Amino acid sequence: MKIQRLTMSQALVKAMMAQKIKLDDGSIQPFFAGMWAIFGHGNVAGLGEALQEVKHEFPTFRGQNEQSMAHTAIAYAKGKRRKQVMACTTSIGPGSLNLVTAAGVAHANRLPILLLPSDVFATRMPDPVLQQLEDFGDGTVSVNDCFKTVSRYFDRITRPEQIVPAFQRAMTVLTDPAECGPVTLSLCQDVQTMAWDFPESFFEERIHYIRRIHPDPFELATIKEILLQAKKPLAIIGGGVAYSGAEKLLEAFCNKHGIPAGETNAGKSAIPDQSPLNMGGIGVSGTAVANALANETDVILAIGTRLQDFTTGSWAVFNNPNLKIISINVQPFDATKHLSYPMIADAKVGIELLCQAIGEYKADPTWTNKATSLKAKWYETADRYMALPDSNATKLPSDAQVIGAVMRSTPDNTIVVCAAGGLPGELQKLWRAKESGGYHMEYGFSCMGYEVAGGIGAKMAEPDRNVVVMVGDGSYMMLNSEIISSIMLGVKITIVLLDNRGYGCINRLQQVCGGKPFNNMLIDTHHKILPDIDFAQHAQSMGAISLKVASISQLQDALKQSEKNDRTTVIVIDTEAESITEECGYWWDVAVPEVSKQKTVNEAYEGYLNYKKIQRHWN
Secondary structure, eight states, X not given: OOEEEEEHHHHHHHHHHTEEEEOTTSOEEESEEEEEEOOOTTTTTTHHHHHHHTTTTSOEEEOSSHHHHHHHHHHHHHHTTTSSEEEEEEOSTHHHHTTHHHHHHHHHTTOOEEEEEEEOOXXXXXXXOTTOOOOTTOTTOOGGGGGGGGOSEEEEEOSGGGHHHHHHHHHHHHTOTTTOSEEEEEEETTGGGOEEEEEGGGGSOEEEOOOXXXXXXXXHHHHHHHHHTOSSEEEEEXXXXXXXXXXXXXXXXXXXXXXXXXXXXTTTTSSOTTSTTEEEEOSTTOOHHHHHHHHHOSEEEEESOOOOHHHHTTTTSOOOTTOEEEEEESOHHHHTGGGOEEEESOHHHHHHHHHHHHTTOXXXXXXXXXXXXXHHHHHHHHHHHHSOOOTTOOSOOOHHHXXXXXXXXXXXXXXXXXXXXXXXXXXXXXXXXXXXXXXEEOOSSOOTTHHXXXXXXXXXXSTTSOEEEEEEHHHHHHSOTHHHHHHHHTOOOEEEEEEOSBOHHHHHHHHHTTOOOOSSBGGGSSOSSOOOOOHHHHHHHXXXXXXXXXXXXHHHHHHHHHTTOSSXXXXXXXXXXXXXXXXOOOOOOOOOOSSOSOHHHHXXXXXHXXXXXXXXXXX
């Protein structure tokens, strides 16, 4: 057996560089697109040295914050439809822990990322080393144990040879359509520098592929019979549709069989909005048409979705007592939720076989016609909310009006990126993606601060597309430093920053639950001086082109100009925090206090009980 004597870090990097993936078109590309790194005493002399040796063959990108650089890597994997990933390395202690939130994002969204946080000394000779936390009752514990709950696979490398089986297991998880998610290899800092005689087979080129799971014949036959009996079927498009490359096939399936479709946040834009039977977002932040159909449907065809509460209106939006759910999913855990009839299968394979099985079946024509008619009416309603304000208007613009401006002023290939606050609700209702993949929303974890970093990852994944990040002042304040990375790397994005001076979304929710405005808007916080942040100047200080606009018309002009700019552009606009798009959306189960001194809370509780009566109990 031929061997190479390398440090564990050198061996890991060399093995990563040998991993390739075969795409559907037969082409082969590297599986790892590079490493994001912030060095400290835990990794600068180990993994840092190994990365420096191959810097011309394997790129290392320096992040500004451990969490945000991981968000960029996660967004990149999403943009690449899980066919290519990035890795992240940090030092120990706080550097490692800053990755945990991002690991939660990847886990909730079923997105692959390789996390390489450094750990304490395996030898324990210098204990307690700088930034080490000690457990008084367990000497094996380090802060990196926090990753166990947010990783699909976790391993701690305490000897150099352990990286061989650990990395092989990591690759299995990263490329598995059902198990896909974050992998954490916790690298003891001294072990990173230790050498071992590695077999050369560890560094041989390995070509991976994403397997397409075919369904069990019994499950296919079962859901076939259920669908053939359906009068009012409704498809729900999840993120799995895009990851399997089933977008065009599903669109053709819906059109052939007359089945309207609602979109989850992860599945939105898999099918372009203008497709006749795409009804838009469904559930809590859904369109009026999708939710009207959801109230009546007798069979749900859920494809590649975990049926999160925002999708189901906390299980109150489906009011047909005879409702049946069919779930096509690669992961049995998701496919069998809520008494669903499962078909464990790749979305593309499953849709293709189901289409063959049901032959010339069509939904009741009155159902299909109702869907298209309601969609036309919804467009009229949405257009009214997104319309250009009157030139004499004195009220600040709403989120909907800003969304309308972005839609009118950007090219058809635009990808809008968002994650948290009030914007996701308005975007799921209103954004009309003209091309597949034009909506990039992190709403599995709804992580504030994802937006700017996520926009960079989306642009790196699809550099020929226009990327617009829409972010509120609250999320922007949490994580904005990767603007510097976008400038450094020449990754140009446009950021539209809506400043409503607080957490407007939660302020509205607080009042819906009967509470008084408190601690959400800046004016309602404990303060001596109210801040007046110059976001345009702040972005400019990081190297971006930036400006503040005073109206929707000026915003539209700035958006058109941003396409000509040579680097990241930040456009700031003041917005009001109260308005949302009415005549749509649905109830969200946010528990209201059962007893309160406030009359408004007691009234809200009575309303809450009314919704609880129609909530389906089948979890």
